[in-house]
Amino acid sequence: MPHAIIETAISCPHCDEPVPLNGPWEAVHCDHCQSDIDVPREFWADMLRSVLKDLPELEPGTGNNSTIFGTFRQTLLAGNLVPYCLACKTDFDPATMNPTMGSKACPKCGKSYIVTAAPEWLTELLPQVEYFMNAVLIDTSGEDSDKTADRPVVFTCPQCGGALKIDGSTRMVPCKFCNVDVYLPDDLWLRLHPAKKKERWFVVFNDTPLPEED
Numbered sequence: 001m002p003h004a005i006i007e008t009a010i011s012c013p014h015c016d017e018p019v020p021l022n023g024p025w026e027a028v029h030c031d032h033c034q035s036d037i038d039v040p041r042e043f044w045a046d047m048l049r050s051v052l053k054d055l056p057e058l059e060p061g062t063g064n065n066s067t068i069f070g071t072f073r074q075t076l077l078a079g080n081l082v083p084y085c086l087a088c089k090t091d092f093d094p095a096t097m098n099p100t101m102g103s104k105a106c107p108k109c110g111k112s113y114i115v116t117a118a119p120e121w122l123t124e125l126l127p128q129v130e131y132f133m134n135a136v137l138i139d140t141s142g143e144d145s146d147k148t149a150d151r152p153v154v155f156t157c158p159q160c161g162g163a164l165k166i167d168g169s170t171r172m173v174p175c176k177f178c179n180v181d182v183y184l185p186d187d188l189w190l191r192l193h194p195a196k197k198k199e200r201w202f203v204v205f206n207d208t209p210l211p212e213e214d
């Protein structure tokens with residue numbers, strides 16, 4: 001079964017900051033400007049189709065880095081690699097894995113990875129996609145943006161110097177001393193809401209041949 005490692009990010013169309021895509025997400029939250037970005041299904045089908053098409057030209061264990069100018073400005077690392085443990089580099093045998101397992105534990109170090117079947121919308125567009133490892137299917141990072149910080153942070157009101165207690169639930173904090181509304185600076189806000197990191201994930205394809213192109 002053909003298999004590939006993927007690491008990819010797009011530039012946010014609103015603020016130009018890189019936004020990682022750690023799975024075939026139909027929507028992604030930009031942690032920098034807090035906008036929600038729709039990712040078309042065809043974007044994923046086109047990208048994974050071209051990854052699959054290029055695989056036979058890649059020596060096992062090698063990959064390509066590219067920058068793609070399409071729906072988004074996208075950086076893509078795609079490699080001809082079997083799923084492996086990202087912690088200890090032990091290779092997994094794709095034949096011992098299937099999407100109904102839910103997870104796969106590394107036989108050497110025990111680290112567990114999620115294994116997920118390709119969503120139906122994707123297999124309808126690209127029936128060659130079988131399953132993913134270490135990919136999450138939905139970006140949930142935007143949903144907990146109103147989650148409060150574990151420990152309150154103290155920030156000084158720029159107008160009166162009063163101590164503001166920040167819990168991360170809102171970016172606009174009223175100062176109880178001088179009543180001004182204080183908009184929290186980027187570095188503080190990002191400390192309370194860390195931006196998601198780029199993850200490597202794997203896609204395993206079935207052996208259905210790709211249709212010939214004219």
Ligand SMILES: [Zn+2]
Pocket residue numbers: 012013014015016017030031032033034035
């Ligand atoms: Zn943005």
Ligand SMILES: [Zn+2]
Pocket residue numbers: 085086087088089090106107108109110111
């Ligand atoms: Zn391991």
Ligand SMILES: [Zn+2]
Pocket residue numbers: 157158159160161162175176177178179180
């Ligand atoms: Zn104040």
